[in-house]
Amino acid sequence: MTQNPDTIHESVREHYAERIKNSASCCSSDACCSPQSSLYPADLISTLPSDISSTSYGCGDPITLASLQLGQTVLDLGSGAGLDCFFAAKKVGTTGKAIGVDMTPEMIERARASAQRLNITNVEFRQGYLEDLPVDSNRVDVIISNCVINLSPDKAKVLSEAFRVLKPGGKLAVSDIVTDGPLPEAIKKSMSAWAGCIAGALDVKDYQAAMESAGLINISVTPTYFNDAMIDEAISDLGTSVDLKSFSREKISKTVFSAKITANKPQENRS
Ligand SMILES: C[S@@+](CC[C@H](N)C(=O)[O-])C[C@H]1O[C@@H](n2cnc3c(N)ncnc32)[C@H](O)[C@@H]1O
Secondary structure (H helix, E strand, O other): OOOOOHHHHHHHHHHHHHHHHOOOOOOOOOOOOHHHHHOOOOHHOOOOOOOOOOOOOOOHHHHHHHOOOOOOOEEEEEOOOOHHHHHHHHOOOOOHHHHEEOOHHHHHHHHHHHHHHOOOOOOOEEEOOOOEOOOOOOOEEEEEEOOOOOOOOOOOHHHHHHHEEEEEEEEEEEEEEOOOOEEEEEHHHHHHHHHOOOOOOOOOHHHHHHHHHHEEEEEEEEEEEOOOOHHHHHHHHHHOOOOOOOHHHHHOOOEEEEEEEEEOOOOOOOO
16 A cells, blocks of 8 residues: 555545445445444344444444443544444443544544433543544553554554553454455555455454554454455445456455454553
């Protein structure tokens, strides 16, 4: 990928501002990443009004993965319209807190309006970048994120920021898109495929290595399912003139996955 980081931030921000304004899911096929009802358990979904629980741009269920406890402080990286923060706020109760960070003002605005409407008082949304988190060091028990880290132009910085804000012993529980093997260059270079959660996805091995370099331990990256609609979207956006070389659609769909990703910050803070 040769675009500079500012170009990526700007394109991704425009993409998601447009999505929330039109209240569509992150790919126009309603599929980046999956229909929310299949991502979360029904008893969790039923705790929120359907217009809010359906405004999801995620690719998994970091809430179940995180096993949240009463009293915890949770940080959601790329909180979008706020869905995972609302679930988290309910799980940690009023002695705990959920903080969402997102760079897109339209997302922050929607999330704050929904929090007010739902009267959820232990949630806060902060506008900012994952690469420069507006959060103090050693403050967060659990970091969650849903289909966002792949969108960053600097994953190493995102992970080192995650490490910084976690308390010693704190947990990372993330749903993200990963690859298992290389993608065609035409896709890697496509800004729309980047915004659609494919072109920026890291290979499983590189994801693990980046988490290790950030200082995280107990690392696990488990690919879960293919996302056919997301892949179709990325390919159709490229148009017919693009040569995918030997890559068939089938091969691409065997390369791109949603994944469950977990890790911890060690008990002893080495920084
Ligand atoms: C695919 S959406 C996921 C939103 C939410 N997690 C969900 O599951 O509905 C990606 C979100 O991440 C935000 N985002 C992407 N890159 C970011 C970055 N580098 N810093 C802050 N926010 C970012 C976008 O503005 C967008 O709201």
